[in-house]
Amino acid sequence: MTKRLNALAGLLASVGLTLLGLVIITFLIGRVMPIDPVIAAVGDNAPQEVVERARLEMGLDQPILMQFFHYVVQLLHGDLGRSILTKNPVISDIARYFPATLELATAAVIVAALIGIPLGVWAAVKQGTWIDQAIRVVCLAGHSLPVFVLAMISLLVFYAALGIAPGPGRQDIVFQDMIPHVTGLLTVDSIIAGDWDAFWDALAHMVQPVCILAYFSMAYITRMTRAFMLDALRGEYVITARAKGLSSMSVIWIHAFPNVGVQLVTVLALTYAGLLEGAVVTETVFSWPGLGQYLTVSLMNADMNPVMGATLLVGLVYVGLNLLADAVYRQLDPRVR
Amino acid sequence: MLVDIQNLRVSFATRTGTFEAVRGVSFQIGTEKLGIVGESGSGKSLTARALMRLLPQNARITADRLSFDGVDILKADERAMRGLRGKRAGFILQDPKYSLNPVMTIGRQVAESWRQHKGGSRKEALEAAVDLLDQVRIRDPRRVCDLYPHEVSGGMGQRVMIAMMLAPDPALLIADEPTSALDATVQAEILRLMEDLVSKRGMGLILISHDLPLVSHFCDRVAVMYSGRVMEELSAGTLAQAKHPYTKGLLNCLPSLTHPKPRLPVLSRDAAWLQS
Amino acid sequence: MSASFSRAWLLDETPASRSQAAWGRRYRAWLDLRSNPLAMIGLVVVVAFVLLSLAAPLLATHDPGVQDLTNRLAKPSAAHWFGTDELGRDIYSRILYGGRVTLGMVIAVVVLVAPLGLAVGCVAGYAGGTVDRILMRVTDVFLAFPRLILALAFVAALKPGVESAVLAIALTAWPPYARLARAETMTVRNSDFVAACRLTGAPAGRIVLRHIAPLCVPSLIVRITLDMSSIIITAASLGFLGMGAQPPSPEWGAMIATAKRFIFEQWWVPTIPGLAIFMASLAFNFLGDGLRDVLDPKQR
Numbered sequence: 009m010t011k012r013l014n015a016l017a018g019l020l021a022s023v024g025l026t027l028l029g030l031v032i033i034t035f036l037i038g039r040v041m042p043i044d045p046v047i048a049a050v051g052d053n054a055p056q057e058v059v060e061r062a063r064l065e066m067g068l069d070q071p072i073l074m075q076f077f078h079y080v081v082q083l084l085h086g087d088l089g090r091s092i093l094t095k096n097p098v099i100s101d102i103a104r105y106f107p108a109t110l111e112l113a114t115a116a117v118i119v120a121a122l123i124g125i126p127l128g129v130w131a132a133v134k135q136g137t138w139i140d141q142a143i144r145v146v147c148l149a150g151h152s153l154p155v156f157v158l159a160m161i162s163l164l165v166f167y168a169a170l171g172i173a174p175g176p177g178r179q180d181i182v183f184q185d186m187i188p189h190v191t192g193l194l195t196v197d198s199i200i201a202g203d204w205d206a207f208w209d210a211l212a213h214m215v216q217p218v219c220i221l222a223y224f225s226m227a228y229i230t231r232m233t234r235a236f237m238l239d240a241l242r243g244e245y246v247i248t249a250r251a252k253g254l255s256s257m258s259v260i261w262i263h264a265f266p267n268v269g270v271q272l273v274t275v276l277a278l279t280y281a282g283l284l285e286g287a288v289v290t291e292t293v294f295s296w297p298g299l300g301q302y303l304t305v306s307l308m309n310a311d312m313n314p315v316m317g318a319t320l321l322v323g324l325v326y327v328g329l330n331l332l333a334d335a336v337y338r339q340l341d342p343r344v345r
Numbered sequence: 346m347l348v349d350i351q352n353l354r355v356s357f358a359t360r361t362g363t364f365e366a367v368r369g370v371s372f373q374i375g376t377e378k379l380g381i382v383g384e385s386g387s388g389k390s391l392t393a394r395a396l397m398r399l400l401p402q403n404a405r406i407t408a409d410r411l412s413f414d415g416v417d418i419l420k421a422d423e424r425a426m427r428g429l430r431g432k433r434a435g436f437i438l439q440d441p442k443y444s445l446n447p448v449m450t451i452g453r454q455v456a457e458s459w460r461q462h463k464g465g466s467r468k469e470a471l472e473a474a475v476d477l478l479d480q481v482r483i484r485d486p487r488r489v490c491d492l493y494p495h496e497v498s499g500g501m502g503q504r505v506m507i508a509m510m511l512a513p514d515p516a517l518l519i520a521d522e523p524t525s526a527l528d529a530t531v532q533a534e535i536l537r538l539m540e541d542l543v544s545k546r547g548m549g550l551i552l553i554s555h556d557l558p559l560v561s562h563f564c565d566r567v568a569v570m571y572s573g574r575v576m577e578e579l580s581a582g583t584l585a586q587a588k589h590p591y592t593k594g595l596l597n598c599l600p601s602l603t604h605p606k607p608r609l610p611v612l613s614r615d616a617a618w619l620q621s
Numbered sequence: 622m623s624a625s626f627s628r629a630w631l632l633d634e635t636p637a638s639r640s641q642a643a644w645g646r647r648y649r650a651w652l653d654l655r656s657n658p659l660a661m662i663g664l665v666v667v668v669a670f671v672l673l674s675l676a677a678p679l680l681a682t683h684d685p686g687v688q689d690l691t692n693r694l695a696k697p698s699a700a701h702w703f704g705t706d707e708l709g710r711d712i713y714s715r716i717l718y719g720g721r722v723t724l725g726m727v728i729a730v731v732v733l734v735a736p737l738g739l740a741v742g743c744v745a746g747y748a749g750g751t752v753d754r755i756l757m758r759v760t761d762v763f764l765a766f767p768r769l770i771l772a773l774a775f776v777a778a779l780k781p782g783v784e785s786a787v788l789a790i791a792l793t794a795w796p797p798y799a800r801l802a803r804a805e806t807m808t809v810r811n812s813d814f815v816a817a818c819r820l821t822g823a824p825a826g827r828i829v830l831r832h833i834a835p836l837c838v839p840s841l842i843v844r845i846t847l848d849m850s851s852i853i854i855t856a857a858s859l860g861f862l863g864m865g866a867q868p869p870s871p872e873w874g875a876m877i878a879t880a881k882r883f884i885f886e887q888w889w890v891p892t893i894p895g896l897a898i899f900m901a902s903l904a905f906n907f908l909g910d911g912l913r914d915v916l917d918p919k920q921r
Binding site for chain 1: 506
């Protein structure tokens with residue numbers, strides 16, 4: 009029991025340190041700006057005394073350690089500052105934009121896992137054959153294509169040339185602001201509202217960005233699945249299973265795969281976190297009103313509070329997903345339970 | 346005749362050509378206990394695995410005859426092989442730490458083996474598993490059913506392995522160094538258990554080991570392998586009359602309490618043994 | 622060393638000297654690599670990429686910066702092999718010069734990152750204890766940010782441009798190298814040959830430098846080669862988002878950024894730099910994947 013408590017304490021300490029590191033880095037990003045944040049806030053032409061007052065209000069006359077302390081205290085109160093561009097508190101901006109990204113990333117990780125995992129298993133089973141090679145080429149290509157190039161070509165082909173996919177954006181103008189905001193996930197909200205036309209529209213808009221993000225992460229999932237699976241298939245217990253007279257399907261899916269599934273949880277968590285990164289670029293191309301677009305637009309305008317807030321959020325999500333993966337891992341693997 | 350092997354060869358392709366790991370092994374076995382002895386790399390494991398066709402994909406098997414239970418293993422399709430594996434021949438591997446699936450409970454693994462060849466419901470299979478675990482003298486089999494392999498000792502793990510391989514009532518049991526990963530104290534126990542069950546069920550046994558005296562104690566006949574060939578085959582009782590210098594060498598290397606030697610001889614090998 | 626580099630000498634199973642053994646090992650690795658068609662395609666394209674970039678001034682048909690507004694957005698033709706962009710500049714020449722920018726950024730990042738990662742990893746792995754814990758915690762923090770987002774934030778904080786992009790990518794790229802080098806070090810630090818070395822009185826620095834670091838190099842090379850493609854893509858993404866190389870520069874990502882509004886009418890203008898990024902990054906991926914099979918058989 010004490011052993012468990014110790015492990016828990018160690019885990020908390022390491023998470024705490026990581027979080028502290030995250031906060032320090034975001035703080036530094038906000039402070040090494042070449043553009044004076046005060047000028048950015050009040051504008052170039054503000055009179056001297058306005059600038060001075062703003063400087064005092066923003067606490068920028070204090071020593072850097074005090075500033076950091078204030079920043080942390082603010083964070084603990086859930087205050088990420090105010091965006092100069094939107095004039096809203098960053099936290100409410102994030103609450104508005106994040107669901108759009110979440111919807112995209114979740115759909116993408118599901119598609120990627122559903123295709124990538126079986127593909128990886130298949131490649132491992134057929135190691136060295138042309139099937140393995142073909143899957144390898146498909147995956148490496150997915151890793152080599154910048155998301156924005158793929159997104160552009162996809163828009164060109166499916167939207168402009170063939171006209172079978174909707175254009176950029178999250179929904180048609182017809183449905184704009186028609187769906188009451190509940191979860192922020194348009195597909196879920198339109199189901200709740202019972203508006204099926206809006207649902208199909210939202211889904212249709214998701215197909216392209218989701219497929220592109222999914223292809224990008226599928227490459228990684230497939231590659232890792234293949235590597236884990238090759239390892240598992242070399243295990244002695246696979247020989248045992250075959251010696252029992254089991255079919256190769258049973259050997260692969262009942263004996264080898266569950267041993268891999270445990271490791272795949274971590275891969276999926278990392279993929280999910282990585283999708284937030286892919287979303288930054290994809291959202292720009294598809295004009296998707298998500299966190300990624302919010303981040304880039306703020307960056308372009310040197311609006312640092314949203315940048316810091318969004319960066320911190322992504323870091324938090326990453327740490328959280330890692331913890332979750334760890335917990336699931338402990339549940340799934342009897343050896344570490 | 347359960348097993349009939351004539352001139353079995355197993356080879357692997359390498360960069361500079363092919364490496365032959367088994368070079369013309371022949372033996373036959375009915376309902377009896379055959380021991381195969383040899384140092385590591387002598388091809389004894391590969392011979393056993395070739396019989397179940399459980400070799401790595403890059404291995405090439407050839408033989409004048411390789412039959413089990415009248416089935417030609419070189420020509421049998423995968424379906425026929427699945428009927429042989431487990432159902433007609435059980436295969437016990439060296440170390441239960443690696444040969445049992447780490448993320449599956451013991452009960453499920455044994456039940457699966459039973460159900461694969463006998464059918465029936467999950468519940469019946471689990472009952473059968475409990476009964477089998479009892480037969481390999483595991484105390485409190487119901488509790489052990491719910492354990493994972495890493496939660497039991499090596500000796501217990503090997504008993505589970507035996508129970509699993511005996512579940513479909515095979516006619517032959519192949520044991521590939523079944524005790525070399527275990528503590529010396531449990532080794533004899535496991536071997537005795539195996540011998541007991543094999544005799545009781547009237548099965549054949551192929552026991553692979555590097556321990557010549559141990560094998561001769563438990564088997565009817567012993568085949569001594571060296572470098573992919575059978576050097577000598579003799580009945581276990583006549584080990585003392587062994588003719589081949591390699592067998593004699595192996596026996597001489599053993600320290601004896603009754604005839605102590607000041608210095609144990611070094612095993613000498615002769616390239617001429619590999620001619621012919 | 623006087624013996625000739627004959628095939629027999631290289632493939633000798635019983636090498637007579639250390640250098641013969643080393644060359645034999647390299648030759649076998651090369652033979653393995655040569656039998657992998659994907660890796661060879663990758664190698665050829667990578668070599669071509671490097672040569673074309675270096676020889677850009679010789680091969681370019683136009684000055685990449687010269688504008689010709691009367692001939693803007695021209696289709697590919699004999700005069701302009703890949704057409705012209707929105708300012709009438711020759712895309713073919715810009716692609717060649719853009720290769721130099723990309724190549725320069727990739728090399729700069731690797732030169733910054735690989736030694737740092739190797740040093741941090743080896744020291745953490747060999748020293749263990751508190752040093753290890755602190756260093757690994759720092760890498761954890763950096764790993765917790767997706768690479769592009771952290772790089773974006775850093776570039777924004779510094780000042781958009783090639784130099785800050787290189788710095789930002791380097792800053793986000795080193796932790797995986799440190800992790801890798803540490804893992805490799807941990808596997809060898811307790812081995813007998815290191816113990817033997819310590820017994821002869823070798824100082825820790827010498828052991829790390831001469832015995833441990835060289836063993837980390839093969840897996841590091843694999844990692845670098847595979848990473849090249851993601852450096853290329855991150856650099857291009859920064860350029861695309863306006864945070865990397867700035868517009869007059871013929872950097873591929875920036876070229877796409879300025880040309881993306883022509884995608885529906887003059888599709889080749891943004892697509893050709895996209896293809897260039899794809900080819901370069903795919904080539905590094907093919908090569909890295911092949912190298913991994915050869916140098917790091919555990920991960921096969």
